[in-house]
Amino acid sequence: MSLILFNKPYGVLSQFTDSGTQTARPTLSAYIDVPGVYPAGRLDRDSEGLLLLTDDGRLQARIADPRFKMPKTYLVQVEGAPQEAALRQLRQGVRLNDGLTLPAEAECIDPPELWPRDPPVRFRKSVPDHWISLTIREGRNRQVRRMTAAVGLPTLRLVRWRIGDWTLEGLAPGEYRIAD
Structure with missing residues (x-):
């Protein structure tokens, strides 16, 4: 195997x-x-x-x-500054067009030390960006992007860091x- x-x-x-x-x-x-x-x-x-x-x-x-609800952790660069209300919404579950998501683990993190992306993420001086760590236990189509957008934090870069162990x-x- x-x-x-x-x-x-x-x-x-x-x-x-x-x-x-x-x-x-x-x-x-x-x-x-x-x-x-x-x-x-x-x-x-x-x-x-x-x-x-x-x-x-x-x-x-x-x-x-x-069905097995294996946790998947993503490092997500979002547009905007995450407020506690948005993080709380992610932690409680977000209503998407295909139903309510399971609660996620969500927290603000320092920018991770990652490789440069090619092409680079667009940068705008007038719009701040921040990083969050988001752990989900389901796998809907483009779920993380849809969840962050639903709480007013569009995803700029998405890196899956962990699956289970x-x-x-x-x-x-x-x-x-x-x-x-």
Whole structure:
């Protein structure tokens, strides 16, 4: 059984082939040369960070299936200054168009020491940005982005840092390692 921890760069699809457009987009096949592994969950093309891949179907389901409520922690650069009311809303659950989210863990953090993003996040002198750590236990489509937008804090950069006990620690963008 293999479990691979991969630091998915911005702009890379969470799949091995791209059948979506005429223009070829980067996929996992440009980075991972281990046969028979598949992503356990997804990470949007415009998001970065930890993506787990495995050749074990049961493990893949346990990681990806919302029934198991595996915690996923994201470092989120948001536009604006998070007020306690917005953080409290995230902690209690946010009403989205597909229903109320489960309560999240949310806190303001100092800017993390991350790699530069390519392309860089747009910077505007007149609009402050801050970082929050957000841990969720479900996996709706673009959930973190929708949650932060719903509380008035649009996401500028999104990095998944942790899934369960697995972390991105020590992996540069495009690098992977096989878990012990």
